[in-house]
Amino acid sequence: xxxxxxxxxxxxxxxxxxxxxxxxxxxxxxxxxxxxxxxxxxxxxxxxxxxxxxxxxxxxxxxxxxxxxxxxxxxxxxxxxxxxxxxxxxxxxxxxxxxxxxxxxxxxxx
Amino acid sequence: xxxxxxxxxxxxxxxxxxxxxxxxxxxxxxxxxxxxxxxxxxxxxxxxxxxxxxxxxxxxxxxxxxxxxxxxxxxxxxxxxxxxxxxxxxxxxxxxxxxxxxxxxxxxxx
Numbered sequence: 001x002x003x004x005x006x007x008x009x010x011x012x013x014x015x016x017x018x019x020x021x022x023x024x025x026x027x028x029x030x031x032x033x034x035x036x037x038x039x040x041x042x043x044x045x046x047x048x049x050x051x052x053x054x055x056x057x058x059x060x061x062x063x064x065x066x067x068x069x070x071x072x073x074x075x076x077x078x079x080x081x082x083x084x085x086x087x088x089x090x091x092x093x094x095x096x097x098x099x100x101x102x103x104x105x106x107x108x109x110x
Numbered sequence: 111x112x113x114x115x116x117x118x119x120x121x122x123x124x125x126x127x128x129x130x131x132x133x134x135x136x137x138x139x140x141x142x143x144x145x146x147x148x149x150x151x152x153x154x155x156x157x158x159x160x161x162x163x164x165x166x167x168x169x170x171x172x173x174x175x176x177x178x179x180x181x182x183x184x185x186x187x188x189x190x191x192x193x194x195x196x197x198x199x200x201x202x203x204x205x206x207x208x209x210x211x212x213x214x215x216x217x218x219x220x
Contacts, residue, residue: 009150032207043114043200043211044153089152096141096160097168098202098209102152 010105013084019077021104023090026071030092033066035075038087038103047075047088082108112136116201116212123191123219131186131215133201141204142184143168144176146197147214153200159184191219 013019025033031052036044050057050064050073057064063076073090087103114135123129133142140161145153145168155168157176165176173195175187184203188195196219202209 034207034209041213043202043213044209045211046208049207093207096158096166097155098143098158098204099155099169100145100153102150 008104009102010107012107012109013080014109015080015082017080019075019080019084019106021075021077021088021090021106023073023075023101024071025073025090025092025101027092027094027099028068028071030094032093033064033073034091034093034098035062035064035073036089036091036100038089040086044089080106080108082110084108114201114203114210114212116199116215118215119213120216121218123188123217125191125193125219127191128187128189129191129217130188131199131201131217133184133186133203133212135182135184135203135210137203137205137210138181139203139205139210140181141209142178143202143204143209144174144184144186145200145202146170146195147200148197156186156199191217193219195219 034049035047038044048059061078065074085108089103091100117132143158144156154170159178162181177185199215201212
């Protein structure tokens, strides 16, 4: 079965608020955890990654947190914008494989 | 720079027919992947390749075959299509952590 999964399938956020998307994983051997964004009708796009020996990494308006104790990964989006509406996937890299969870659909309310 | 290109974009097959999906990348990436995406199930790995001439099975390989005769191309074949193979298929390639995805192929088997 899948080793990467998300807590909630949908998330509705007010424009301007911060978003937090959660993901649980089960494979402790993965060396990288990655977040992807998929807009309607398109392929997934890379957002940010975090190596397994780190607990936090920041990008432009996004922060990824990794808690290896409870096998939890989260993506925080600051000041959510309408263009952030999409499906977000967490993924893990183990050897050559890239495994994805089911995804969270984020809807931004104006 | 085209990135990852999938052909065709849409296809309707009758049960039992065969077809080949083509994925081409111009980034000189070693690793290539084929995924299928079904509602509520995220992306599931069908087959992958770690280099020219190599292929390996992913999570859901049954009913599919692949070939990587040239580094830039990764072909996914369906020998005898079944309605359960109705899905959106995505190809991806990567060199480092970041994977680049094609636009997808929507396949319907009737």
